Amino acid sequence: MKIYEYQAKRLFSRYGIAVPKGVAAVTPAEALAAARSLGAMPIVLKAQIHSGGRGKAGGVRVIANLDEVETAAAGLLGRTLVTAQTGPKGQPVRALLVEEAVAVRQELYAGIAIDRSAGRPLVLTSAEGGVEIETLAARAPQKIVREAVDPAFGLRPFQARRLFFSCGLDAGLCAAAAPVLLNLYRLFTEKDCSAVEINPLVVTRSMEVVALDAKVNVDENGLFRHPDLQDLADATLEDPREVEAGRLGLNYIKLKGNVGCMVNGAGLAMATMDLVKLAGAEPANFLDVGGGATAETIGEGLRILLSDRDVKVVFINIFGGILRCDTLATGVREAASRLGVPLPVVIRLEGTNREAGERILASAGLDFIPVRAMGEAAERIKELLSAHEHPRR
Ligand code: GDP
Ligand code: MN
Numbered sequence: 001m002k003i004y005e006y007q008a009k010r011l012f013s014r015y016g017i018a019v020p021k022g023v024a025a026v027t028p029a030e031a032l033a034a035a036r037s038l039g040a041m042p043i044v045l046k047a048q049i050h051s052g053g054r055g056k057a058g059g060v061r062v063i064a065n066l067d068e069v070e071t072a073a074a075g076l077l078g079r080t081l082v083t084a085q086t087g088p089k090g091q092p093v094r095a096l097l098v099e100e101a102v103a104v105r106q107e108l109y110a111g112i113a114i115d116r117s118a119g120r121p122l123v124l125t126s127a128e129g130g131v132e133i134e135t136l137a138a139r140a141p142q143k144i145v146r147e148a149v150d151p152a153f154g155l156r157p158f159q160a161r162r163l164f165f166s167c168g169l170d171a172g173l174c175a176a177a178a179p180v181l182l183n184l185y186r187l188f189t190e191k192d193c194s195a196v197e198i199n200p201l202v203v204t205r206s207m208e209v210v211a212l213d214a215k216v217n218v219d220e221n222g223l224f225r226h227p228d229l230q231d232l233a234d235a236t237l238e239d240p241r242e243v244e245a246g247r248l249g250l251n252y253i254k255l256k257g258n259v260g261c262m263v264n265g266a267g268l269a270m271a272t273m274d275l276v277k278l279a280g281a282e283p284a285n286f287l288d289v290g291g292g293a294t295a296e297t298i299g300e301g302l303r304i305l306l307s308d309r310d311v312k313v314v315f316i317n318i319f320g321g322i323l324r325c326d327t328l329a330t331g332v333r334e335a336a337s338r339l340g341v342p343l344p345v346v347i348r349l350e351g352t353n354r355e356a357g358e359r360i361l362a363s364a365g366l367d368f369i370p371v372r373a374m375g376e377a378a379e380r381i382k383e384l385l386s387a388h389e390h391p392r393r
Contacts, residue, residue: 001218002050003232006097008214015187017180017198018210022099024048031073034098035066042101043069047076049091050237052199052215053083055131059093062101069098084134094236102210107200108167109133109144110181112188114195121149121188123159123181127167129200143167155185177201177209191229192222241285241304248300250289257282259381260311260343262301264289264323271374272317279378281385284311291322298331303339313384314345315377325349325357333364346371346380 009019023034035043047059054060059081063072073096082090109129115122126144128136136143145166149155160178169177180201188196197215204210223230235243245252251266259276261283263269269288276283285308289301305311318328328349345368349357361368369384371377 001220001223001229001233003216003218003229004048004050004095004097004234005046005214006048006095007232008216009097009211011187011191011216012183012211012214015183017183017187018208019214020044020099020102020210020212022097025073025096025098026077026094028070028073028077031077031096031098032066032069035063035069038098038100040100041066044099044101045069045072045076046097046099047079047081047093048095048097049081049083049086049093050234051083051085051091052213053085053131054081057081057083059083073098091237102202102212103205104200104202104212105205105207106203107212108164108169108177108203108209109197109199110177110184110201111197111199112184112193112195115148118148120151121155121185123147123149123155123163123185125163125167125181127164127169129202133199149185151189154189155182157182160185173203173207173209176207177203180209180211187216191216191226192219193217194219241308245287245301245304248297248304250287250297250301250304252288252301252304253286254308255283255285256310257284258310258312258385260284260287260305260308260314262287262289262298262305262314262316262318264291264293264318264328265321268317268319272315275317275374275378276315276381279382279385281313281381284308289323293323293328293331295327295331295334298328299335299338302332302335302341306339306341306343311343312388313381314341314343315381316345316347317374317377318347318349318351320349320351320353320357324353325351326353326360329357329360329364333360333366336364336366341366344369344384346377346384348372348374348377 006024012019025031025034042064045061079093080090107130109126111124147159147163160181161174164174164177195217198211200212202212239254259281263272273283347368348371
């Protein structure tokens with residue numbers, strides 16, 4: 001989960017990392033009030049999106065006069081910002097961070113990510129931070145210093161100093177910047193982050209070390225441990241079906257195709273995706289109702305699946321283990337009679353109480369297409385899709 005810079009900077013403050021004084025704003029009038037409250041010019045207006053590269057794309061503006069703030073804010077708010085990191089569609093700017101401008105002497109880089117092959121957090125620093133860090137990584141990778149951390153010990157103070165000393169910073173600056181890394185590491189581990197980054201971490205003219213930018217990505221699997229972070233997700237950017245499914249405890253991911261799949265168990269779900277592709281079609285979603293699904297959650301899953309207009313054929317593929325086939329059939333029957341199912345449904349039941357499940361579906365008078373084998377399912381899906389694409393007159 002990504003969070004906005006202004007949210008990440010609040011976290012930084014709680015962890016003792018210095019950030020410029022700033023206020024978030026969602027209207028030009030709020031931006032002006034925020035600038036006034038900071039009490040000094042110039043200020044910086046920063047577009048809040050879940051991506052970097054804003055500086056180069058015009059999303060960061062230094063404003064010298066108070067009477068220019070509203071116009072500049074109006075120019076950023078509501079705009080779709082396309083940066084090197086957003087992809088061609090860009091991201092909408094719904095909020096700004098209004099910050100006091102900092103007199104920059106030097107721009108450093110500090111980041112922590114997981115090195116998957118080493119299975120350890122990796123801390124990265126550079127004395128040449130700023131908007132050109134990607135080119136630096138390609139052009140002069142030796143200027144980015146790395147240090148793996150043993151998670152049992154955590155980042156040690158000597159490592160933090162060495163990370164900056166190896167960048168060529170003098171001893172005084174190393175001593176001033178090292179605590180930022182230690183605090184950042186503490187945040188990274190305590191908040192279950194997948195990546196954190198400060199670019200640039202600046203040395204000001206008065207030799208203070210300040211985080212001018214802030215990126216914090218939180219591992220969603222750890223979110224249940226952090227009620228303070230759960231509200232920071234921006235639901236307006238997420239697929240509404242994914243949000244709703246998440247609330248119901250269903251594992252739903254929207255995909256690009258037109259075969260709506262309802263499956264139990266992640267392994268069977270993956271095999272079902274393969275099967276759909278083998279039939280020359282594309283899955284419209286990944287929906288794992290889980291081993292412990294009830295008739296209600298099955299019904300809710302079907303409702304979410306059917307609410308997707310891209311879905312042309314439904315494929316229900318269930319292995320009855322902990323979830324019995326008759327429980328599934330009951331859920332499907334109830335949901336189908338409540339919602340009405342305007343689409344062809346291919347259904348494969350296997351495992352515990354299969355016959356009972358099949359009887360329930362047969363007696364429900366639903367014109368579902370029962371299949372026994374995976375290959376047979378692929379054939380039916382193929383036929384139904386071609387009938388959909390080439391309707392007989
Ligand atoms: P990003 O491009 O999305 O990573 O956005 P940043 O927050 O890193 O801002 C981009 C660049 O704007 C920084 O690298 C700085 O060079 C510059 N910048 C941002 N805020 C200030 C400021 O307060 N003072 C100065 N001098 N430069 C700033
Ligand atoms: Mn940045």
